[in-house]
Amino acid sequence: MAPNTPRLVHPIDLKKKPWEQKLPLHNRWHPEIPPVANVQVSQVFRVEMVDWTGGVIRDNDAAEDVKSIDLSTVHYLSGPFKVLDEEGIPARSGDLLAVEICNLGPLAGDEWGYTATFDRENGGGFLTDHFPCATKAIWYFEGIYAYSPQIPGVRFPGLTHPGIIGTAPSMELLSIWNERETQLQENGLKSLKLPEVLHTRPLANLPTPNGCLLGKIQQGTPEWEKIAKEAARTIPGRENGGNCDIKNLGRGSKIYLPVFVDGANLSTGDMHFSQGDGEVSFCGAIEMSGFLELKCEIIRGGMKAYLTPMGPTPLHVNPIFEIGPVEPRFSEWLVFEGISVDESGRQHFLDATVAYKRAVLNAIDYLSKFGYSKEQIYLLLSCCPCEGRISGIVDAPNAVATLAIPIAIFDQDIRPQSSKIPVWPQIVRKPDVLKCTYDGNLPITKNHGGATSSLVPQSWQQK
């Protein structure tokens, strides 16, 4: 072995369940989840990881696994790793932890992934009121490229990255999270005046012992009982990094994470072969198992030196990132725009979320004219290397968001043809994505275009 061969600090056996791994996994953030290994600065180490569902979603011909998934069990993370400096002194609270992503990829023998949308009653996605059904597409990898039998005519190079990388929160930070998310859960609908239709989807995912996995802490012990009740879920990105889903965080990137507990307790998981900005379908990247080769540095006192809290406590900070120099290079982009007027025609005030939603809907409808189903494009825009931009955020009342799609990923020219109008329909791309019926209780209405179903209730549209 070469002297610098990465040391494998967290191996994964894909034939075993997440809770059967030799080094146990965890799916919560908590300061008391014990490290599974020590890592030293300047040394490259290798971390393997299961896909975010721990193998629940399979390479098969049905979407039932997507429909019935229990989201209280995700995301399974590898680690935590305790980070030591050259003298063996751990990172300390107040330091910055610089983590370089030296290499990454799928696990050998497991070169596939999936993109999916959840059922509207089970989390849905960004466009769940238009696409309430659970759907799934399988992707196979040919080295840097991915293709899907369910989305024919598309192939693209992945910008592979970890969806989740973060340090353990301190108890103080954990309390802040739980408090603010509880407040949202309790008062959010009322205060935000969201339409009733959204009630089916939780506004926040609060701590729950259901599905909780805490690494070395054995289920059933008093310690487990205590931690399971207060440990934060992994769904949102937060001050510790976590599920930041930054699509450009590929090979050569460097992440500066605040350290809240001694040792930093770095965890990572949720590998994405590729993701579009926004990860719109929610289970939206090309989700896969994989490995990371990482190298750490400790910047002593770096939190104070580099991060200014943007909130009421010194813990209200965010990580900083440097993007790596190796990315797929696209030269031609088709760009869709959205403004903060929703599908009912209602005007919102500088709301980038509404604007981006409309940009994505515009793109889906446009591309469906080229023979794809809308479901194919929804999944595609969630996982291909498209860019979602906040183009204008000041020109009241319209935020302008844009979605830029690299033209080269299609096997046809998807630009408008100025010489002549194409005759519809184009070649229909078959087979389609794998689907499950939506059997929820909420009415589905149609918007003007006739093409897109909308669940936004009439009452809200009239407001």
Add this chain to the structure above:
Amino acid sequence: MAPNTPRLVHPIDLKKKPWEQKLPLHNRWHPEIPPVANVQVSQVFRVEMVDWTGGVIRDNDAAEDVKSIDLSTVHYLSGPFKVLDEEGIPARSGDLLAVEICNLGPLAGDEWGYTATFDRENGGGFLTDHFPCATKAIWYFEGIYAYSPQIPGVRFPGLTHPGIIGTAPSMELLSIWNERETQLQENGLKSLKLPEVLHTRPLANLPTPNGCLLGKIQQGTPEWEKIAKEAARTIPGRENGGNCDIKNLGRGSKIYLPVFVDGANLSTGDMHFSQGDGEVSFCGAIEMSGFLELKCEIIRGGMKAYLTPMGPTPLHVNPIFEIGPVEPRFSEWLVFEGISVDESGRQHFLDATVAYKRAVLNAIDYLSKFGYSKEQIYLLLSCCPCEGRISGIVDAPNAVATLAIPIAIFDQDIRPQSSKIPVWPQIVRKPDVLKCTYDGNLPITKNHGGATSSLVPQSWQQK
């Protein structure tokens, strides 16, 4: 003259006021503003334009002009141009108008621009509750590069583009705009439960005869009186394109605009030497006078063929864009992240606007550690070629937005230094931006970091 020398269809004399130009300008959208010239498909034509304020903001040593500006007069647009095909038949409602940007730049003899923030009581900007004062920085151009005496140590190549390009709305579309924006203006604060503090800033800018300029239609005529009362303001981007502020819309780009009236009636203005995604300071690009060389094509019936309405009428569509192949090329980026937790610590539900605000605040504070004032960075991030991304929009409750800044625009390495902590303060970048005092009535509070002033009232923070 070469046979393809662009024909100048809208000349500007910079020594004259907007209303004194030979071909008159307009600052409203209305179907009845008459074209100033015809242009034919496949022929390159040249359009000159004043800066968006029509010369109100000057290359001087004070910010008083910014503070006292009357925003009812902006943006002064060149055009409208009636677009004809090879046989002289005009573009018709329902067509798509493809406009290629062949070339663009500043006007000879006027190679400078400005970036500014408005006073909080006069429109403010994205961070007006942190930066309530009117400020200004002057930029000088050296070919592709811009530098500012008020922001020393920074120089960057511009990705020059028109902030505004659009077609005239039909009366039906105009009514939709006025109705929905009036609704927001009247009910927005209540329904959105926005904090009172925002009352100083209009939620929408409704039609007003004040400051209204309508091209060939003479002020004082009955026609003028009628149109001035119903013509839409130019501030927001809308279905017709308009103020879309897409920073990558440079040389070689192509814009597919819906046509709502016969002839299309294309107008353009608000040239930006450079802009960052979001244009956060509002007067936020490097604003300048300039010229465009354009070439049009008509895609007959293209609206139906390519655009699906995302709203209650067939007019609820948005333009599509192709980005040009010539852009400044940056390889190294430092990326700041924000989540949808505001500065008071309050949790918002997947709100990309809040997340982006926090990303921008994080970046400002970080960069201020390198010797710049916060005001310098606020203006800089508004106009330099930084990218604002919606990274994650599904991981409830946190939207994750990122702001990526090209490292090469600084004359120092602005990355965190992992080997040692720099000793603060660094070289202070003097002189600073030009400022005016804020003399509004609203209290200013401090956030934890002590560095940033916040105007968000306590009552709202506690919610």
Add this chain to the structure above:
Amino acid sequence: MAPNTPRLVHPIDLKKKPWEQKLPLHNRWHPEIPPVANVQVSQVFRVEMVDWTGGVIRDNDAAEDVKSIDLSTVHYLSGPFKVLDEEGIPARSGDLLAVEICNLGPLAGDEWGYTATFDRENGGGFLTDHFPCATKAIWYFEGIYAYSPQIPGVRFPGLTHPGIIGTAPSMELLSIWNERETQLQENGLKSLKLPEVLHTRPLANLPTPNGCLLGKIQQGTPEWEKIAKEAARTIPGRENGGNCDIKNLGRGSKIYLPVFVDGANLSTGDMHFSQGDGEVSFCGAIEMSGFLELKCEIIRGGMKAYLTPMGPTPLHVNPIFEIGPVEPRFSEWLVFEGISVDESGRQHFLDATVAYKRAVLNAIDYLSKFGYSKEQIYLLLSCCPCEGRISGIVDAPNAVATLAIPIAIFDQDIRPQSSKIPVWPQIVRKPDVLKCTYDGNLPITKNHGGATSSLVPQSWQQK
């Protein structure tokens, strides 16, 4: 005028001949050609220039002008400019002159250019033994794009640059040039054992009073007579920069030129709208008139500090270049390879010139299968943004050279189709380039492929 508006130091009137310009041009390198203007460091100045032939080649439908051109008159340069520092002290011999290209482009009203090959008896080009005729294609510009009526189906953005930029040589350097080029002229054919066929083309272009233009020095004066006999021709690039033809020297580039005479005496000319690496057809870029906006800095003593002579005197140095950040961005390239085996099958020893010739011939033949004539492609590869690389220069006996062509410049997919073989012929691209018959005396033989004519005599092939 803005305070930084570039000062026009060398205006051109396109209605006048090169020798009639208000500030006279020159077409030779000599220390005693007097400066036409002073320029100061840090100040942007504007230089206008005629095309390299001074208007001899016209935008018309024939190639006679190309066939009969007198090459003793080219290239017409603007300048020289004497460069002073802030205190007015001139650049001195031994300094480095850093010249930044702030901006450049065609002259207004003259937005066209041409690419041509000369007749084999009048200089020819890189492939003159295959293409002995004079040919011409006219290019029209649409902003950043160029297209040619003679090469239909191709359009590309230019990477505009000056073909020539250099400082005046000292008398000592001039003597070195004249001596070594005279030696080559006299002994070259013999010592290099070149085939007789090349005798028609001069190995070097030695000083000649024919066609000589010396700026402010009036023809007929004794001074003129003396200088005309010793002034170096401008064809080759040399130690002073000169005709370096570096295609990437566009906006934002910086050139570090050695200073050999007091004041530096900077000259420039030969604007190229676009050029391919190698400029293979000789009159091979898209040649045009144009302007440069430049800014100078003086690095005192910089020659000694930064340049080490690679030859018998301290003057045997070469300039250094920094490439600008704004270039057309291509993502997909088709690459042709050549090895140092010539068309007769003869093996050469690590000869990159032979290898590159074969790569270019391979590319021409390949692309001619897509409906273009070989002459169209020869001109195209000379002026489009293709990259010519020395890929391997050590694997005896074969040098490997490659020619990479951006796929996006064609309106068809020019990659080999793996699914099926296209049926030839494809659409023939008409009209063709403008041509003149070759009426020289040398025999033309055919190579195996039957498609390419070769002038290499049999005797040489057998060696």
Add this chain to the structure above:
Amino acid sequence: MAPNTPRLVHPIDLKKKPWEQKLPLHNRWHPEIPPVANVQVSQVFRVEMVDWTGGVIRDNDAAEDVKSIDLSTVHYLSGPFKVLDEEGIPARSGDLLAVEICNLGPLAGDEWGYTATFDRENGGGFLTDHFPCATKAIWYFEGIYAYSPQIPGVRFPGLTHPGIIGTAPSMELLSIWNERETQLQENGLKSLKLPEVLHTRPLANLPTPNGCLLGKIQQGTPEWEKIAKEAARTIPGRENGGNCDIKNLGRGSKIYLPVFVDGANLSTGDMHFSQGDGEVSFCGAIEMSGFLELKCEIIRGGMKAYLTPMGPTPLHVNPIFEIGPVEPRFSEWLVFEGISVDESGRQHFLDATVAYKRAVLNAIDYLSKFGYSKEQIYLLLSCCPCEGRISGIVDAPNAVATLAIPIAIFDQDIRPQSSKIPVWPQIVRKPDVLKCTYDGNLPITKNHGGATSSLVPQSWQQK
């Protein structure tokens, strides 16, 4: 295993010698070397390979292994692979074989490589008359990055690629090779009038049974004896591809190889972690063991359809390449120029090899001013991602070649400083490359700069 997991068709055991591998290697080109495996189109297969010397050069602290290496044994290739279509019908002579590089990298546990120059009497390199000694630098990989203890202060991402990929020649093609290279070997020095000094280095490497390895054909058999005498050496790239050393042939590239024998008999080897254009030091890339994941397609009749022979037979063709979309992205380059005047001051006629040599020498000397030794830079320019261009090949008598170096690979700013002249020497980069003394017989002379030793004899310089 996922259904598309690449099938390993040629495994390597790094603990064994090249001739001990389970599937035997070969180091010659010959139609009768039997395939080791069949591969089918559309299926991804994995090929492992030793480094080009088969483990002779080691990760140690000395350069003796480089000095004493027996070059008759290189390069050890994996394969040949017989390529079949979906129906099992082999590729046939006259087809094109499209080979896609899906993935590649170092072998796990062997993450290191080396760059070296050979002793002048044993092959030397491009600059052997300046650098006659054997030298070596070891590189360690950290994922995409490489760094060398012998070249401190430099780190860069690799653009990893196979140096050799090719199909087997037919007997007819093999005869052409042997004949033309024999002619060069016998008559080259005389006809080219090369200086005597080059006699030490073979002009070509003719077939020799010494060190010959022929895959499944056992040494000592009559078959072996016959083939060993006629099989072509692997050093040069030729019509079959082979050692083309194209640095951009990384992930996602596609190579169109002519097929000369049934089954195509594809072989590959000589993995490079990174290489500069030209691979100037000869053992010049970062040489390593590694793996490729490949996918083939057969274009029936593709040779005739796409390749035109450039020589006396239909076999005189060259492969075509498509470059992949994933490369390290550099924005800032420093460019060195060379013209075809050699170090003795002698003028050559449009000789790109001489021009490139001078460009490389210029770059070495320049960078040595920043504290590096010349030997460090020589090795660095051989293996870092620098670009070698033929900029001008028509401006008689000077070819202009350029060498562009990405600035970001250095930990200091290597641009000329215009504000002030740096004080030499800078920080000396220690330790230096590993060296062996040169003990050949030829005199070493000094050129003017005093810094560079030259072996070009005076007699030749005077010519």
